[in-house]
Amino acid sequence: MEKASKIYIAGHRxxxxxxxxxxxxxxxxxxxxxxxxxxxxxxxxxxxSDFFRKEKPEYVFLAAAKVGGIIANNTYRAxxxxxxxxxxxxxxxxxxxxGVKKLMFLGSSCIYxxxxxxxxxxxYLLTGPLEATNEPYAIAxxxxxxxxxxxxxxxxxxxxxxxxxxxxxxxxxYHPENSHVLPALIRKFHEAKINHAAFVTILxxxxxxxxxxxxxxxxxxxxxxxxxxxxxxxxxxGTGEDMTIKDLALLIQKTIGFEGDLVxxxxxxxxxxRKLLDxxxxxxxxxxxxxxxxxxxxxVYDDFVKNYLS
Numbered sequence: 639m640e641k642a643s644k645i646y647i648a649g650h651r652x653x654x655x656x657x658x659x660x661x662x663x664x665x666x667x668x669x670x671x672x673x674x675x676x677x678x679x680x681x682x683x684x685x686x687s688d689f690f691r692k693e694k695p696e697y698v699f700l701a702a703a704k705v706g707g708i709i710a711n712n713t714y715r716a717x718x719x720x721x722x723x724x725x726x727x728x729x730x731x732x733x734x735x736x737g738v739k740k741l742m743f744l745g746s747s748c749i750y751x752x753x754x755x756x757x758x759x760x761x762y763l764l765t766g767p768l769e770a771t772n773e774p775y776a777i778a779x780x781x782x783x784x785x786x787x788x789x790x791x792x793x794x795x796x797x798x799x800x801x802x803x804x805x806x807x808x809x810x811x812y813h814p815e816n817s818h819v820l821p822a823l824i825r826k827f828h829e830a831k832i833n834h835a836a837f838v839t840i841l842x843x844x845x846x847x848x849x850x851x852x853x854x855x856x857x858x859x860x861x862x863x864x865x866x867x868x869x870x871x872x873x874x875x876g877t878g879e880d881m882t883i884k885d886l887a888l889l890i891q892k893t894i895g896f897e898g899d900l901v902x903x904x905x906x907x908x909x910x911x912r913k914l915l916d917x918x919x920x921x922x923x924x925x926x927x928x929x930x931x932x933x934x935x936x937x938v939y940d941d942f943v944k945n946y947l948s
Contacts, residue, residue, distance in 0.1 A: 639667070639696075639697055639740075639864060639865065641666050641667055641668060642668060642669050643667070643669060643696045643697055644669045644671055644693070644694065644695045644696045644697070645662060645667060645669065645670050645671060645695065645696065645697045645698075645699070646671040646672075646693070646695035646697070646698045646699070647659050647662075647670060647671070647672055647699045647701065648680060648698065648699065648700050648701055648702040648725075648729055649700075649701040649702030649703065650670075650672040650673075650701075651674060651675075651809065652701060652702070652703075652705075652809065653805060653806075653807050653808065653809045653810050653811075653853050654701040654744060654802075654805065654853055654856060654857070655699070655701035655702065656808065656809045656853075657807060657808065657809075657853040657854050657856060657857035658699050658701060658857045658860055658861070659672065660854070660857065661854070661857040661858060661860075661861050662861065665861065671693055671695050673689070680702050680724070680725040680728055680729060681721055681724040681725060681728070682724075682728070683724075683728050686728040686729060686732050687728075687732055687735075689732075690732035690733070690735070690736040691732075691736060694736055694737075695733075695736075695738060696738065696739050697738065697739055697740050697741070697864065698729065698733050698738050698740075698741040698742070699741075699742050699744070699860065699864075700725075700726065700729050700730070700741060700742060700743045700744060700782075701744045702725050702729070703722055703725060703726075703744070704717060704718055704721040704722055704725075704775075705775075705811075706718070706811070706816045706817070706818075707815075707816060707817050707818045707819060707822060708771050708772065708819075708841075708907060708909050709815050709816065710815070710816035710817075711771055711772035711774070711775050712771040712772070712907070715773075715774045716774070718772075718774045718775040718778065719774035719775070719777060719778050722775065722778035722779070722782075723778050723781060726743065726778070726781070726782040726785065727785070729741075730743065730782070730785050730786065730789065730797065733795070733797070734789050734793055734795050734797075738795075739796065740796045740797070740798070740864065740868075741786070741795070741796070741797045741798070742797075742798050742799075742800055742860060742863070742864055743782050743783065743785075743786050743797065743798070743799045743800070744800055744802065744860075745779045745780075745782060745783055745799055745800065745801045745802070745872065746775070746776070746779050746801065746802065747801055747802065747803050747804065747849075747874075747876070747913050747915055748768070748769065748772050748775060748776045748779070748910075748913075749763060749768075749776050749779050749780050749783070749801065750762055750763065750768075750913070751764075751765055751766030751767060751768060752766065752767060752768060752769040752770075752910050752911075753766060753767075753911075754766055756912050756914050757878070757914040757915055757916035757917075758874070758913065758914065758915050758916055759874075759916040760801070760871055760872055760873065760874055760916070760919065763780070763783070763872070764780070769909055769910045771907055771909055772909070782799070783799045783801075783872050785797075786798065786799050787799075787870055787871075790870050791870070796868055798863065798864075798867055798868065798869070798872075798873075799872035799873070800859070800860060800863060800872065800873055800875055801872050801873065801874045801875065801915070802851060802856050802875045802876065803849040803850065803851050803874070803875065803876030803877070803913070803914075803915045804818065804819075804820070804848050804849060804850050804851070804913070805818075805850070805851055805852075805853050805856060806818070806820040806821060806850055806851075806852065806853065806934065806935075806938055807852050807853025807854060807856075807934070807938060808853065808854075808937075808938065808941050809853075810853075810938065810942075812824065812825045812942060812946055814826075819848065819883060819886070820850060820886065820890070820935075820938075821938070821942075823840070823886065823887055823890045824890055824894070824935070824938065824939055824942055825942070826838050826839075827887075827890055827891055827894040827896045828894055828896075828939075828942065828943070828947075830896050830898060831894055831895060831896040831897075835898055836898050836899065837898045837899040837900065837901045838887075838891070838896065838898060838899075838900055838901070839901045839902075839903050840883065840884070840887050840900055840901065840902050840903065841903055841906035841907075842883065842902065842903065842904065842906050842907065842908040842909070843902055843904045843908055844882060844883045844884030844887065844900075844902045845882055845883070845884065845908065845911075846882065846883050846908045846909060846910065846911055846912065847880045847881060847882050847883075847911070847912040847913070847914065848880055848881065848882075848883060848886065848912075848913055849876050849877055849878075849879060849880040849913060849914050849915060850877070850886075850931055850934070851875065851876050851877055851927060852927070852929040852934040852937075854929065855927040855928055855929050856875055858925075858928070859875045859920070859925055859927075860875075862923075862925050863875075863925075866923060867923070873919055873920055874915040874916060874917050874919065874920060875915075875917065875920060876914075876915035876917045876927075877917070877927045877931075878914070878915070878916075878917045878918075878921070879914075880912065880913075880914040881931075884900070884902070887900055888900070889931065889932065889935060890935055890939075893932075893935050893936055893939055894939060
């Protein structure tokens with residue numbers, strides 16, 4: 639990518655898209671193309687066609703998606719499947735029709751089978767059943783991966799797929815029901831602290847293990863891969879380290895300074911027992927994350943207090 643290349647960031651106001659936007663700005667890219675969802679509905683085929691035909695982006699970061707935590711995924715199953723299929727079908731197809739030089743599709747670690755061996759290697763895709771609670775979202779993302787592979791195979795498109803682990807960062811979603819586990823816990827512990835609550839309830843048993851990557855680290859990886867990765871197969875992006883939800887809760891509790899107790903609710907679903915990505919492929923290319931979890935939680939909690947409570 640040249641500094642003046644026309645680069646479209648789909649989903650630039652989301653957590654991932656905004657991190658990619660900031661990274662490209664810092665690196666001196668001056669021709670960034672963005673649209674809000676009200677300006678361009680990526681679910682609408684005609685609108686996306688008109689946009690690509692008029693703007694002719696050279697590079698595309700496809701970070702737009704309908705996302706949410708375990709409750710949202712399990713509740714709005716049809717919405718997660720339909721809307722994500724629409725978004726990626728429209729953007730990927732128009733990228734092909736309009737001669738985009740390179741497209742990056744952002745997937746999710748939930749694409750892997752529920753009981754796949756750990757850590758999760760890229761070749762484990764489609765080797766077993768998915769986690770039931772987020773199966774529709776995962777199927778949509780798998781379709782996006784296969785779509786990129788198919789357009790590469792049939793038309794020679796340089797479309798690549800990146801699979802991030804669980805993410806957190808600036809511009810995250812802190813909704814009490816529809817957010818992912820880390821931002822949900824930040825909100826819970828903060829509210830418990832200011833309300834002098836005796837305890838915080840954690841959904842599930844606390845035993846599942848999860849890996850967490852700061853969104854700015856993902857943006858750095860995406861920037862690196864857009865320049866150095868041109869393979870047909872997808873590539874994992876993560877830290878290569880994980881922890882239990884209980885230990886995550888304890889770390890967030892300490893960061894925020896909540897002095898009450900933790901109570902676990904085993905009646906709520908745990909989801910996949912473990913999701914640790916094998917990132918050896920990425921590490922062998924020379925990229926590693928830079929922000930450790932303890933530092934990252936402090937950064938996003940400060941951001942939460944400043945920008946979501948003001």
